[in-house]
Amino acid sequence: MSRLRAPARSIHPARTEMVRGIGPWSGLVLAVVVGVVMYDAAPTWQGRWVAVSDVLREYGIVFGVPLALAAGCWQGGRERRRGFGELAATLPRSTLRRLLLAAAPAALWPAAGYLGxxxxxxxxAWPYVSGGRPYPSLVLADAVAIASAGVLGFVAGRLTPWRLTAPLLALVSYITLISTYADNPRQWLNPAALHHYFWDRPVWWFGPAAMVWTGGLAAAALLALAARRRAVAVLPLAAACTAAVVLVQTGNGLWRADPAASRLVCDDGTPQVCVSAVDKALLPEVSAALAGLNGKLRGIPGAPARWVSGPGAPGTGMYWLGGTRITELGVTSTTPPPGDAQLPSPYEAAVRGRIADPAAYAHSAVT
Structure with missing residues (x-):
């Protein structure tokens, strides 16, 4: 008597959607592109967590959002281009569930590529960062923005299945992202907005608010397209608008002075060499680079009492009092302590935790 064969295990539709089509390729392309660009720009971010966040956001969002929009748009127009609309309408699953399955690859794969x-x-960056900590909430907010772009692209593809919609949508989004870096509160609605002060830290709710802003827009668009009661789309839309108002009204206050990062760390030489805490791992390198120069300056009238690099250095226009920028306290003019001399940023002269050219760095301190 022959043995009965066990019935073959059916493959879940979600798995089929996730492993086939444009989704996996979009995630792989984004991971490779961002990885290569980050590797090439490593000297500009490898020593500070704020720089890591800025450069990741600059390249990840600027490349990731247009890519996710295009992938989602192509995925969304697939059924209408292939004439599967009537057949799909006969399936027992609800329209919203079916569209969630179809949109998932274009949303999740690019976000996964960015997270990788x-x-x-x-x-x-970990071995070369002196202090502070990474900002995982900002990284997650960027991933949500990329996933939301995939969902919005999918909705656009469902409504306009024209083949050129995807590249046009990607081009428009790219131009929009790179043209809204203006220094005004509305810039923080742009997921690619950057912050260039290395001695600041984001407020704890910045990342979650950014997720609600971009995720709420995507959820509202998808519900308006596919929900049985389209009025429910008002709820995520209201949440997104509330988050947008909070982000715009807070403006540059989304980043606050970080006393732990801005405090000075000094050696015991004469003159002293002082750097901000975010660069304290470079202090031995800086002291060694300036050792010859300091030896020549000892005993000379008017020689600096200490070299200072960071937010308290002369000429930077950023002086600190109790961990708060004096400009934030309403003081318009200050003078540095007597005897202080500005020291070039060791971070800009360092490559992977070492001053690349000590002689040139010492020369730049006196020129």
């Missing part, structure tokens, strides 16, 4: 590149960049 972000994780690799953080590991590459």
């Amino acid at each position: 590149a972000a994780a690799g960049s953080s590991l590459a």
Whole structure:
């Protein structure tokens, strides 16, 4: 008597959607592109967590959002281009569930590719960062923005299945992202907005608010397209608008002075060499680079009492009092302590935790 064969295990539709089509390729392309660009720009971010966040956001969002929009748009127009609309309407699943399954690859794969590149960049920066901590909430907010772009692209593809919609949508989004860096409160609605002060830290709710802003827009668009009661789309839309108002009204206050990062760390030489805490790992390198110059300056009238690099250095226009920028306290003019001389940023002269050219760095201190 022959043995009965066990019935073959059916493959879940979600798995089929996730492993086929444009989704996996979009995630792989984004991970490779961001990884290569981050590797090439490593000297500009490898020593400070704020720089890691800025450069990741600059390249990850600027490349990731247009890519996710295009992938989602192509995925969304697939059924209408292939004439599967009537057949899909006969399936027992609800329209919303079916569209969620179809949109998932274009939303999740690019976000996963970005998270992979972000994780690799953080590991590459870890040995060379002197202090502070990474900002995982901002990385997650960027991933949500990329996933939301995939959903919005999917909705656009469902409504306009024209083949050129995807590249046009990607082009428009790219131009929009790179043209809204203006220094005004509305810039923080742009997921690619950057912050260039290395001695600041984001408020704890910045990342979650950014997730509500971009995620709420995507959820509202998808519900308006596919929900049985389209009025429910008002709820995520209201949440997104509330988050947008909070972000715009807070403006540059989304980043606050970080006393732990801005405090000075000094050696015991004469003259003293002082750097900000975010660069304290470079202090031995800086002291060694200036050793010859300091030896020549000892005993000379008018020689600096200490070299200072960071927010308290002369000429930077950023002086600190109790961990708060004096400009934030309403003081318009200050003078540095007597005897202080500005020291070039060791971060800009360092490559992977070492001053690349000590002689040139020492020369730049007196020119």
